[in-house]
Amino acid sequence: MSMSGFLQKCRASAYCGVLKIRKSYRPIHTYKMADKSTDYSTANGFESKTPFLIGVAGGTASGKSTVCQRIMEKLGQQHKEQTERRVVCISQDSFYRTLTPSERLRAERGQFNFDHPDAFDDKKLLAILKDILAGKKVEIPEYDYITNSISPNRSHTIYPADVVLIEGILVFYFPEVRELFHMKLFVDTDSDTRLARRVPRDIMERGRDLEQVLNQYMNFVKPAFEEFCLPTKKFADVIIPRGADNLVAIDLIVQHISDYLKRSPVDKTIALELGLSSQSSVPGSPQRAGKGGRPH
Ligand SMILES: Nc1ncnc2c1ncn2[C@@H]1O[C@H](COP(=O)(O)OP(=O)(O)O)[C@@H](O)[C@H]1O
Ligand SMILES: O=c1ccn([C@@H]2O[C@H](COP(=O)(O)O)[C@@H](O)[C@H]2O)c(=O)[nH]1
Numbered sequence: 001m002s003m004s005g006f007l008q009k010c011r012a013s014a015y016c017g018v019l020k021i022r023k024s025y026r027p028i029h030t031y032k033m034a035d036k037s038t039d040y041s042t043a044n045g046f047e048s049k050t051p052f053l054i055g056v057a058g059g060t061a062s063g064k065s066t067v068c069q070r071i072m073e074k075l076g077q078q079h080k081e082q083t084e085r086r087v088v089c090i091s092q093d094s095f096y097r098t099l100t101p102s103e104r105l106r107a108e109r110g111q112f113n114f115d116h117p118d119a120f121d122d123k124k125l126l127a128i129l130k131d132i133l134a135g136k137k138v139e140i141p142e143y144d145y146i147t148n149s150i151s152p153n154r155s156h157t158i159y160p161a162d163v164v165l166i167e168g169i170l171v172f173y174f175p176e177v178r179e180l181f182h183m184k185l186f187v188d189t190d191s192d193t194r195l196a197r198r199v200p201r202d203i204m205e206r207g208r209d210l211e212q213v214l215n216q217y218m219n220f221v222k223p224a225f226e227e228f229c230l231p232t233k234k235f236a237d238v239i240i241p242r243g244a245d246n247l248v249a250i251d252l253i254v255q256h257i258s259d260y261l262k263r264s265p266v267d268k269t270i271a272l273e274l275g276l277s278s279q280s281s282v283p284g285s286p287q288r289a290g291k292g293g294r295p296h
Pocket of ligand 2: 061093096146148168
């Protein structure tokens with residue numbers, strides 16, 4: 001009997017749970033969440049054997065990162081080792097481009113437009129997303145808002161996961177990037193609330209003073225939001241009014257992701273093989289040993 005025939009037979013057999021033979025099996029994802037639900041398998045032209053990619057856009061300080069954190073928490077992912085996460089989050093801010101010396105001087109004086117599409121290295125973002133969709137492990141640069149540049153020698157590794165969230169003000173702006181998302185969320189928080197949150201955040205976490213924050217907001221952030229970010233709301237599948245305060249919206253999204261994770265074949269296969277119910281997969285699912293690209 002061929003190896004694949006043997007494996008197929010094992011899969012159908014109750015003894016597989018004992019043999020644990022398929023612990024190093026590379027998962028195959030299909031995105032067909034249920035017979036009647038959306039088939040995402042051809043949504044972005046990539047093979048179905050790729051992560052489910054969710055774009056999270058919205059104005060500055062609308063709560064994009066906080067919404068992503070809540071989703072991760074509710075899915076029981078936040079405190080897992082990076083290598084064991086089934087859901088991971090990446091920020092578009094990691095893809096700000098390197099500034100020229102004169103741009104750097106302007107940035108130091110709060111006179112550089114970080115809210116314009118030209119401030120981003122969209123080609124690099126696109127390439128990384130394609131690698132993620134190809135199931136590769138990737139290195140994501142760490143952005144330093146104090147020096148307005150990518151931190152040298154600091155990056156974090158994103159291991160192949162089932163669901164990848166990408167949050168940023170302009171993630172829906174670049175058509176080639178936008179087309180890769182299987183699901184698009186727009187965090188819609190009113191401008192006054194966003195400014196009220198941005199001022200203390202930029203002063204406490206991003207090393208700015210009040211005058212600089214307000215000047216940057218009036219000269220660049222607000223006009224660029226209206227010109228480049230807000231018009232991308234129309235591309236969203238789900239709009240989340242009030243951001244992380246909107247527990248109903250977050251719960252609906254979490255339920256959708258959770259259903260996807262539960263129905264993904266890897267869960268079913270491994271759960272069956274281990275003699276477990278596939279319902280126990282999220283949160284607190286059995287650890288998937290041997291996922292491609294992850295250390296054991
Ligand atoms: N619902 C909320 N209530 C109170 N503060 C919030 C809320 N959501 C976000 N914040 C705070 O507002 C600031 C911006 O939120 P963040 O999630 O970083 O926004 P974004 O990622 O869109 O820039 C942070 O300091 C965060 O702690
Ligand atoms: O060096 C920088 C880089 C970015 N910004 C501002 O950050 C926001 C985007 O981040 P959010 O977390 O979505 O708010 C953008 O509005 C830029 O103005 C910066 O000030 N300095």
